[in-house]
Amino acid sequence: MGDEFPKEYDVIVVGTGMTESILAAAASRVGKRVLHLDSNEYYGGLWASFNFEGLQQWVGDCQKPKDETECKADPQLADGESAIKMRVLNPPTATNVKEQWHVPEAVESSGDDAKKAWSQEEVKKLYRKFNIDLAPKLLYSRGALVELLISSNIARYTEFRNVTRVVTWHEGKLTPVPCSRADVFATQNITVVEKRMLMNLLQECTEYEGNPEKLKKHENQSFLDFLKDKQLTDNLIHYVLYAIAMSTEETPCIEGMSRTQKFLLSLGRYGNTPFLWPMYGSGEIPQAFCRLCAVFGGLYHLKRGAEALIVGSDNTLKAIHSDRENLKSNYLVMGLDYAPDSFLPEESPGISRGVFLIDSSILAADKEHLTLLEFPPDESSGPVTIVEVGSLTNACPQGLYMVHMTTKQKGSAEEDLMSVAKKLMNFPGETDESKPNLVWSMFFNMKDTSTCDLGANTPTNLFLTSGPDLDLDFDFAIKQAKEIFSKMYPEDEFLPRAPDPEEIILDDDDEDKQKQPEEKASEEPQE
Amino acid sequence: MEGKAKQATPTETAASARSRTKRCQANLSEIFKTSCSSPVVMAHKKLDDYTEDDLGQDQPITSLKILVIGESNVGKSSLMNRFIDDTFDPNMANTIGVDYRSRVVNVDGQTVQLGIWDTAGQERFRTLTPTYYRNAQGAVIVYDVTRRQTFERVEQWLQELDAYVNRTDVVKMIVGNKTDLKNREVSREEGQQLARRHSTLFIEASALENDNVQVCFEDLVYHILQTPGLWEARVQPGRIQLGDNNPSLSEMTWNCISPNCSLL
Structure with a gap:
């Protein structure tokens, strides 16, 4: 274990977001020399989960004015090489950040209230009980990430909880959606005739690929028209279209079918909804990949980034300049949040995010639920993906719930999400007893570059990775990581199964293993 | 102390532990996948395949996650390897691919499965992931008695531990390693005082x-x-x-729906 810091690598990865971390693990796993840097003091970048105090710091960083000052780096350059200087300050790329309390700083404990009255003081005191996600995501139980975690043997670093109910907003109120056979059987919200219709429809969706003839008929149809053709009741159409297929009125039929199928195929593997939520938040997932990278020899350094990129005349990256040293690398993987402006696509769509701390669930029940709600689009907002998590996932302290909202950006996050938030919770002054009271809220916007060509303006051996996308799951990050990996190492396997420690036979200790019990006992220390 | 140590390992030797480990590889790996969630269930699952003869002792009553932390080059991996399979390699490089190492021990008549988690070099620039700390029941914080600076960092390691482990009663042991070297910079008393101040064990x-x-x-x-x-x-x-070992909840899936299946 030498103390010197190696100067040459196969891959340098800057940023510890999801795609970057998967790539770091994949390269390290097949024996590449990996250096993984992050200029933040935490893992995850735009995918991080923070406790309440950590989040305050993040908000503070976001609100700093963007500093375009370039680093003073003065790297040594060889013939034909040039240096692209990086920004000194690299604030998180979130915009329109607005954090707000909705309860007083302190409250006198009255004791006779049935419902606890929360204060800012109390929430802050419990700051370590929070894991607040910048990019809350679910896993389909048979989705790409679950399969990857199992096949690569990274699953041992992670723990999940099942989403326990899927809920929809219908006719001005929240209703649980029956999604498993047992649910359909048990629900009282739909009639027996409807149950049979729903069963038949869902069955058809699981088998649609085997019926190319039938498929043709629906090619130019919307999923909504298809459902109407089936003569489903409005009730059922709503459940299937918005809650199960998570679609809109415009979604094409085949896409709706395939989304329904994805939902149904993931049912029953770990519970009675198709979704898993990571314990301690989505920020755990990139960390699990980082751990694997380190176990296979990857070198980690937080609070260290790149001050300049050294590019040769052939438009290939030669090295990065970091902490006054030139570190050579064959490839550079870089999170979008680090990229110099000249590398970035000019236009990219955005994501609107809202985080709400409330004093009871949006849909009260006799136990703590982990809830997914696809809020259908209406005149004031697009479809909003809502996940409500409670203390069982370590997202927040007992007695509180955390609601995450995500939607496509149109205006600011606050403008995009306020109307839905108002429907689900009491803002100060409102006293609807069926709704939870809002304790604290935060809005912010992020870029969504998942649809952009990130390779257009970069040196050929530099790969930019996207931040969080709009999808419910992590599939895009995995797809992007696989694509980049196959460009770097087309011959190598992507994250082959890591052996369990018991399967690793260390050499050169054979003679030691032959020791007899007596010898061993005599070696026991005397104190 | 000596009596206890002997009693603790009447039949357990590095060699026997190791050969058993090899025999039960697949089995053990399964266990660890579920180790954090429900130790007892896990113990049953795993030990179904063991016979008393295999073990030469009782079935583990639980499985524990032990962390080994501290500055670089204080001998964390050496302590772990000495404990697990009684080896010592003075020129040990970072062990590639070894995540944690496991051993069954008998302490005070109780058989326990230990998983000892290495830092994988992530301590070098203080970049251990919070994930590493989750669900640990014990931690060994190591310093080198011949390098005072490693001793002075112990308090920061304790702080980091407290920040990330998700319970307050994790048992901590401060270890001054390399007592075989002559040029000692930290006395035993100083180590004891530090341990007393933080209510940890010391050795x-x-x-x-x-x-x-x-x-x-x-x-x-x-x-x-x-x-x-x-x-x-x-x-x-x-x-x-x-894992693939999860019970199939087939009654919740749609797989068995067929026209003949008249459920409704």
Whole structure:
């Protein structure tokens, strides 16, 4: 274990977001020399989960004015090489950040209230009980990430909880959606005739690929028209279209079918909804990949980034300049949040995010639920993906719930999400007893570059990775990581199964293993 | 102390532990996938395949996650390897691909499965992931008695530990390693004082001479077992670790729906 810091690598990865971390693990796993840097003091970048105090710091960083000052780096350059200087300050790329309390700083404990009255003081005191996600995501139980975690043997670093109910907003109120056979059987919200219709429809969706003839008929149809053709009741159409297929009125039929199928195929593997939520938040997932990278020899350094990129005349990256040293690398993987402006696509769509701390669930029940709600689009907002998590996932302290909202950006996050938030919770002054009271809220916007060509303006051996996308799951990050990996190492396997420690036979200790019990006992220390 | 140590490993030797480990590879790996969620269930699952003869002792009552932390080059991996398979390699490079190492020990008549988690070099620039700390029941914080600076960092390691472990009663053991070296910079008394100040266990050890290494881990396990609520099979329903071994909830899927299946 030498103390010197190696100067040459196969891959340098800057940023510890999801795609970057998967790539770091994949390269390290097949024996590449990996250096993984992050200029933040935490893992995850735009995918991080923070406790309440950590989040305050993040908000503070976001609100700093963007500093375009370039680093003073003065790297040594060889013939034909040039240096692209990086920004000194690299604030998180979130915009329109607005954090707000909705309860007083302190409250006198009255004791006779049935419902606890929360204060800012109390929430802050419990700051370590929070894991607040910048990019809350679910896993389909048979989705790409679950399969990857199992096949690569990274699953041992992670723990999940099942989403326990899927809920929809219908006719001005929240209703649980029956999604498993047992649910359909048990629900009282739909009639027996409807149950049979729903069963038949869902069955058809699981088998649609085997019926190319039938498929043709629906090619130019919307999923909504298809459902109407089936003569489903409005009730059922709503459940299937918005809650199960998570679609809109415009979604094409085949896409709706395939989304329904994805939902149904993931049912029953770990519970009675198709979704898993990571314990301690989505920020755990990139960390699990980082751990694997380190176990296979990857070198980690937080609070260290790149001050300049050294590019040769052939438009290939030669090295990065970091902490006054030139570190050579064959490839550079870089999170979008680090990229110099000249590398970035000019236009990219955005994501609107809202985080709400409330004093009871949006849909009260006799136990703590982990809830997914696809809020259908209406005149004031697009479809909003809502996940409500409670203390069982370590997202927040007992007695509180955390609601995450995500939607496509149109205006600011606050403008995009306020109307839905108002429907689900009491803002100060409102006293609807069926709704939870809002304790604290935060809005912010992020870029969504998942649809952009990130390779257009970069040196050929530099790969930019996207931040969080709009999808419910992590599939895009995995797809992007696989694509980049196959460009770097087309011959190598992507994250082959890591052996369990018991399967690793260390050499050169054979003679030691032959020791007899007596010898061993005599070696026991005397104190 | 000596009596206890002997009693602790009447039949357990590095060699026997190792050969058993090899025989039960697949089995053990399964266990660890589920180790955090429900220790007792896990113990059953795993030990179904063991016979008393295999083990030469009782079935583990629980499985524990032990962390080994501290500055670089203080001998964390050496202590671990000495404990697990009684080896010492003075020129040990970072062991590629080794995540944690496991061993079954018997402490005070109780058989326990230990998983000892290495830092994988992530301590070097203080970049251990919070994930590493999760669900640990015990931690060994190591310093080098010949390098004062490593001793001075122990308090920061304790702070980091407190920040990330998700319970307050994790048992900690401060270990002054490399007592075999002459140029000592930290006295035993200083180490003891530090431990007293932070209410942790303390021991000086030498991985090279195999001095106090077994005792260190066994003492830690002993104190974990003495802490109510820290290790018992606390059922934590709803926590899921991924694996192919999950029971199929086929009655919840749509697979068996057929026209003949008249459910409604």
